[in-house]
Amino acid sequence: MELGPLIIQSDHTALLEVAHPDSENARHDLAVFAELERAPEHVHTYRITRLGLWNARAAGHTADEVIATLTRYAKFPMPSNVELEIRDSMDRYGNLRIERRDDQLVLTAQNPLVLREMSQSKAVAQLLGHQIDDLTYEIEPLTRGELKQALLKRGWPAEDLAGYTPGTPHDIELLETDWAMRDYQRTAVDTFERGGSGVVVLPCGAGKTIVGAGAMARVKAQTLILVTGAVSARQWRDELLKRTNLTEDEIGEYSGQVKEVKPVTIATYQILTSKRGGAYQHLSLLSEHDWGLIVYDEVHLLPAPVFKLTAELQARRRIGLTATLVREDGREGDVFSLIGPKRYDVPWREIEAQGFIAPAACYEVRVSLDDDERLRYASAEDSERYRIASSAPVKQDITREIIEQHPGESVLVIGQYIEQLEEMAEALDAPLITGKTPVDEREELFGQFRRGEVTTLVVSKVANFSIDLPDASVAIQISGSYGSRQEEAQRLGRLLRPKSNGMQASFYTIVTADTVDQDFAQNRQRFLAEQGYAYTIVRAGDLASLYSAASA
Template identity: 30%
Template sequence: MGRNPTLTFDRGTLILHPPPHSKAWIDYATWDDRVEKFRIPAIRYRCLVEALQAEDTNFTDEAKGFYPLDLVASLEMTPYPHQNEALAAWKLAGRQGVVVLPTAAGKTYLAQMAMQATPRTTLIVVPTLDLMHQWYAHLTAAFPDADLGLLGGGSRDQTPILVATYDSAAIHAETLGNKYALIIFDECHHLPTDFNRVIAEYAIAPYRLGLSATPERTDGKHADLNILIGREVYRQGAEDLAGKALAEHQIVQIKVKLSQLERERYNQLIQTRNDFLRQSRISLGSLQGWQTFVQMSARSQVGRRAMLAHRQAKEIALGTDGKLRILMDLLAEHYPARVLIFTADNATVYRISQDLLIPAITHQTPVKERHEILTKFKEGEYNTLVASHVLNEGVDVPAASIAIILSGTGSAREYIQRLGRVLRKGNIENKQAILYEVVAEDTSEEGTSARRRGERSNEPQRCEEREEKKEKKKDRKGN
């Protein structure tokens, strides 16, 4: 009688040896000449085990390092209907899948509900250190008797419940892969990158929950979430939850005219750019056209002048003095309400901070100073904050009721995240949130605004997206 097949975990993969006599497992296996054994991707663990069990194949499972937990919650609230519906949909899908809910809709508490419904070793993956500490604080309050730890920011805990940044989890994916039965991917749109996806691919976790307000990615890789986590099982938008889990809100667009001098200069710059585009037969109505413009602009002095003109025209549209006048009017109108001001660049942040004496947060703000500013804002000592991208994601400021977008990218995700900063109800009854979007009229910024609000536009996206990615990389370093 032959030996019983044994399933083991090996640095992000599975080894099944000796091979079973059944056949279904072969669909998942690849022969590895180096060890002369069959190797299976770790992410196929659940499918493999179910296939072996379906054929009544006896095998020894030495791969799984996860185990049940006794989770007793000290922090329990009455769930909103959408949270119960989302949990039920996730369980119905085999406890695998993505839940799409707007910022401030209670995704963290939904994750707690999923952990209570699936009490096993759990890994929570988040994009920033701020979010890592927010999750840790929530879970410590929810499960005070549980053994919780952190991976990232200098912490390297090995605990049954672990909160990790995407960067740290990816670096340690080969060793984390068999330790957790449930993985919760917060802001799961960060997962399908070449670097981060190994967190899911090297893991055998049979249960996976993805959370995001905006899972869609411009590179189309959000489709990979179906494989890495599971299909989308539930979705609600901010409009669906307004007045219920979220504050009632309105969105107001204010168009600002350039001054005569700004308009003349803007038109001159656009003319310089367009002359070059015509001579080079380049159309900016597509991503390919923008890429061609970038390439051609580097090959001649005329091209470099055209690209410089393009950037200077954009700076005029984003930073027109008319926007600052509108900003001052809005601040006076809503005083003493808590206001968040968003811009597309740090230079404008510092300009507003200096001219209007408003506390500013950028990727350059030291961690302690940033924490102090946010604390004073939450406590009401500061009524207004100005930031570029660092408050887009993972910062809890429920006291804010007014958001003013002076400039931004064409990213719908950024737009939704900025709106979400003022949608959290907190302890404020009958909260009415307002998002102001200030746009320079008859400039390229109108196209940028249309894209982030989901309207059609022929303006190329590449420029703004590239700048957004640069800022986010800076923000991560700043965290």
């Protein structure tokens, strides 16, 4: 009998042999409770974390099921410490519960010792009200979210069973006339509906907006949608007009340009977190209206002030949409506590195999500083070194060479530093889009790019977020936000919408060798490896051989 495809290690990692005939079944079952950490060609690495196990427990899975899954696919016996940690972690979720008794919210415990231990914590104690008995404390509705945060940080995440307010009813229906929801989109909506709050993780181009619209159609109530910018807001509006029975009169935009509050309101994170006189003038939009659902687009970018008010909105249904749960600030636990547990996730390559996102080839092209730049780099302060390395002038020549090797294709050149981008746009004689570009001008340039009237765009990080460019087939990354994996996900995602001609996408990162630019690139590469994308490293002088091999 053939041994299983999984090697479980005492450090809580699990190595999956991709070529094993049972690997696909194992991958599907592991996704319930383990996070894919690396996904090169032959062996995928999963990590079993407390947060992953709590996500699984929140979805109704038990420790026995998790252990049975690992045992079923294990090549060797599971280390005993791993089994003990799984049982301990999963037993912690739900030991404390937030419930509603008549008109009062209460925190209840299955074990009085756990509740006593938590009540001794200063962070928890200040959020508890009157003690009813050894197993119960009263709590105030406004502390519901903050209490969940505090308990999770103490290692005892509370199960929230207090329910949700229905919100003001509003008729929302999907109009599946010339299109239909994909199976994974429907499953994502089903799992959200069962839980009432939580996060759906899908790659860019896989139709997260349709999942959001599907959730709205299930809730059938006035909805607030939070997005990254005005361009994203208008794309959401267009999709809702196309996919649902909503009319223009029912959809409002709340941004720096427009302040409309309608049954479905699309607001930007920027306007909600803008200050006047030291106060957030617009953050009250979340709480002053009777929303039945709040949609958090790109939830991995949720700003801290929105987290704070979301803690007070636990009676509202909430759905977070994202391509990655990775947060550069390490607040994944707050997403779990305040938005809800991960309800649905599917590997990028799995959706690619189904033909719903484009295949992509990823390359790192290494260039070198000339002697003068090397001396400048060596004598610079640490804070300036990344800018010097990222902005190496040689990147202009390499960018032009790459573009010449993709004739007729639509190319995005993406960077971090405005001065570098301005010089690049001038060198390429291409339009430039930055945060200062008016929204109408951005939409016009993106429209020209979609129609093929403009084949090369130079863009700042504004293109990281929710930009629908289905025919972009080449992205050239010349600088980025240090080692940000979430940015890597967004930038690769700009290419993954299926191409009308079925062609492969190409994702290039130009990196200055032997500098901090290369050091940060290694961290960014982790995201591509996690998702199973091969990452070819080539020196600038060897590009010709790369193209020859690709054409062959």
